[in-house]
Amino acid sequence: MTIVYWAFGILAAAAVTEEFLGWVPALCRLVLRRCANRLPEHSRSRYQEEWTAELRALPGGPISMLIWTGRTRAGVRQLASVLRQAHEHRQTILDGVVGQQFTLDDFDYYLVAGSYEVMIDITALSPAQALEAERLVTAEYGELVGVDRAEFLEPEPDEGIYERSVWTTLIFADPPTCAS
Numbered sequence: 001m002t003i004v005y006w007a008f009g010i011l012a013a014a015a016v017t018e019e020f021l022g023w024v025p026a027l028c029r030l031v032l033r034r035c036a037n038r039l040p041e042h043s044r045s046r047y048q049e050e051w052t053a054e055l056r057a058l059p060g061g062p063i064s065m066l067i068w069t070g071r072t073r074a075g076v077r078q079l080a081s082v083l084r085q086a087h088e089h090r091q092t093i094l095d096g097v098v099g100q101q102f103t104l105d106d107f108d109y110y111l112v113a114g115s116y117e118v119m120i121d122i123t124a125l126s127p128a129q130a131l132e133a134e135r136l137v138t139a140e141y142g143e144l145v146g147v148d149r150a151e152f153l154e155p156e157p158d159e160g161i162y163e164r165s166v167w168t169t170l171i172f173a174d175p176p177t178c179a180s
Contacts, residue, residue: 024062028055028069035076043083082116118170130168137170146171 029052036048051072058064118137122130138144148169153162 021062024065025055028065031069031073035073038076039080040083047079116172118172120168120170121165122168123165134168134170141170141172143173144170145173 032051032055033048036044036051039047055065055068058068118141120130120133120137122133125133134147148171150167150169152165152167154165155162
């Protein structure tokens with residue numbers, strides 16, 4: 001009789017384990033959705049989409065998903081603080097380029113890499129104005145470790161034409177210091 005209980009216990013443990021592992025992706029998506037809800041409203045959907053895409057592309061199995069989700073969850077408070085500070089500084093920087101409107105995307109803050117990026121739309125700026133915008137952002141946010149420029153052709157809906165946009169990306173070593 002002990003052998004029967006032992007065999008039943010093994011089968012039950014295997015079934016429970018298989019069921020748990022089947023629910024891991026849904027559990028991770030739920031945790032990521034709750035993490036995104038802790039971010040400022042203007043960043044929630046973007047980060048939830050990014051995190052969900054990264055979770056789907058993650059190599060490995062359920063344990064890798066749980067570890068990655070846990071690491072992301074651990075950095076959400078700092079990320080929320082960085083995003084709030086970035087949003088507050090946004091208008092200050094926009095006002096810094098006198099008489100010229102340029103757009104400053106919200107920060108992309110990479111939790112693992114410990115760096116963050118500021119993307120500036122410089123399509124309508126002269127080279128001198130673009131350099132001034134970069135200088136203002138760098139003065140505000142600290143040690144610059146890289147600069148990247150990219151040109152995009154974005155399709156206009158129902159018109160069959162493409163609109164050109166040029167962006168510069170400033171990559172900084174550390175996130176801005178945030179008051180707790």
